[in-house]
Amino acid sequence: MWFSLGRSEGFPTQYPPNATPVVFDTLEYGIVVTFLILLFCFGISLPSTDKTSNYKTYSRVFLQLLIGFLLLFGNFGQDWEIAKANVVTPYKAGFSGEINATVGIYIGLRSVNVTLKSTPDPKSDLKKEIINYNERFTWTWDQGRFGFGPYAGRLQQEFRAAQLRGVPTPILWIVDYFVIDGEGFRFGRFYRTAGWYCHILLWSGFATWLLSLILFRSVIVYGGYCLGMTGGLQLVAILIWLVVRNPLPLFIPFEGGNLTTSYGLSFWLTFFNGLLCIILSAIIIAMDQKHYELLYSYFEIDPLASYDEISYLTLEEESLLRHKVVKNDIPLINMTPTEEEDEKVEYIPVYKKRGTIHHRHYPAIPPSISRSTKPKRMLNQNV
Numbered sequence: 001m002w003f004s005l006g007r008s009e010g011f012p013t014q015y016p017p018n019a020t021p022v023v024f025d026t027l028e029y030g031i032v033v034t035f036l037i038l039l040f041c042f043g044i045s046l047p048s049t050d051k052t053s054n055y056k057t058y059s060r061v062f063l064q065l066l067i068g069f070l071l072l073f074g075n076f077g078q079d080w081e082i083a084k085a086n087v088v089t090p091y092k093a094g095f096s097g098e099i100n101a102t103v104g105i106y107i108g109l110r111s112v113n114v115t116l117k118s119t120p121d122p123k124s125d126l127k128k129e130i131i132n133y134n135e136r137f138t139w140t141w142d143q144g145r146f147g148f149g150p151y152a153g154r155l156q157q158e159f160r161a162a163q164l165r166g167v168p169t170p171i172l173w174i175v176d177y178f179v180i181d182g183e184g185f186r187f188g189r190f191y192r193t194a195g196w197y198c199h200i201l202l203w204s205g206f207a208t209w210l211l212s213l214i215l216f217r218s219v220i221v222y223g224g225y226c227l228g229m230t231g232g233l234q235l236v237a238i239l240i241w242l243v244v245r246n247p248l249p250l251f252i253p254f255e256g257g258n259l260t261t262s263y264g265l266s267f268w269l270t271f272f273n274g275l276l277c278i279i280l281s282a283i284i285i286a287m288d289q290k291h292y293e294l295l296y297s298y299f300e301i302d303p304l305a306s307y308d309e310i311s312y313l314t315l316e317e318e319s320l321l322r323h324k325v326v327k328n329d330i331p332l333i334n335m336t337p338t339e340e341e342d343e344k345v346e347y348i349p350v351y352k353k354r355g356t357i358h359h360r361h362y363p364a365i366p367p368s369i370s371r372s373t374k375p376k377r378m379l380n381q382n383v
Contacts, residue, residue, distance in 0.1 A: 022134045027076050035069040056298055063280070064216075067230070068209055070273035074234070075202040077266025078108040080241065083250070085257035089170045091131070097124065098255075101131065103170050105252075105259060108266065109195035109202075111138035112178060114171045135167060137175050139192040146181065155179060155188055174252055174259070187250055194245035198237040202270070205233035220299055224284030231277025238271050315346060 042061055046054050084104040091099045101118035118131040137158045144153030148160040159179045163172060178188035208229045215223035252259040287295040296302075 074270035079264030081107040081261040082264040083259040087254035088256040201237040221288040228281030234274030
């Protein structure tokens with residue numbers, strides 16, 4: 001009834017689609033917003049009277065979340081390499097004039113984004129047309145057969161679809177450098193291969209980061225080892241990108257300007273995050289050897305969590321074991337004194353840390369554990 005009012009055709013009015021350019025990467029912004037929400041929610045739950053504990057907890061959680069955020073941002077970031085230039089270029093098929101525009105390339109591990117933007121010229125035939133494009137072409141992950149058929153790679157198929165949609169000529173020119181796979185033009189193949197291996201390494205680094213978070217709540221030094229692995233995997237990903245991505249620099253000439261790629265934000269953030277993980281891992285391992293009481297205090301962990309065994313020794317036996325240098329671990333001594341002897345002897349608890357098989361001597365007694373005397377039963381027991 002209402003559709004027929006004032007209309008002869010009798011159906012709703014059809015409007016043409018209003019295509020608009022993509023102004024930001026939703027996945028990248030989603031990762032950033034997720035990190036900020038987690039940080040904010042944790043921050044508002046911290047305030048208490050113990051300010052020292054708050055600062056330790058907040059700094060620790062902030063660093064742990066920052067590492068995970070940079071891992072994901074580096075993995076899914078779209079600017080491992082970037083290039084931008086102001087050029088004079090033809091616009092599209094059927095239009096004989098040229099336009100002054102800004103073209104840009106943003107290369108990620110999985111795809112390449114090509115942008116084209118121009119200010120409308122009142123004297124041009126295109127004065128009513130908005131020239132603002134952002135097209136993404138993905139290559140995940142098969143190279144595919146030669147050509148543009150159903151068994152070709154995803155990048156080649158998307159390129160042919162863009163031609164059919166009438167994407168502007170400058171964008172097609174740029175993507176053509178990635179589509180051609182022969183002679184010296186194999187940019188797409190090399191970038192796809194480098195992105196594939198970097199993608200695997202960064203996901204492996206994400207798994208070791210999660211494992212480090214778990215181990216930091218039990219045996220801190222093992223968490224430090226996993227954090228070092230996380231940093232090492234990221235640095236290896238950087239190295240692979242440098243070596244595999246392309247033997248020749250990507251250079252695309254235009255009239256009035258040239259496109260030459262340089263390393264972008266995702267590349268440098270991954271490099272920084274790898275170095276950060278390595279440095280933090282080295283600090284944790286060094287403190288576990290020399291200043292573990294401060295380390296456990298910072299992580300707010302019971303120091304007994306890192307000790308496997310406890311043995312009660314006399315003062316003379318403890319002194320002998322502590323100062324004797326041996327190649328292998330000294331076995332703990334089982335002692336079963338009589339009740340009368342036990343009343344006369346003072347015993348000292350000696351704790352054996354996990355992973356100290358090759359230590360030159362037993363570790364010092366944690367300051368948070370007081371000495372006990374006169375154990376009444378078996379003198380070796382698990383902690």
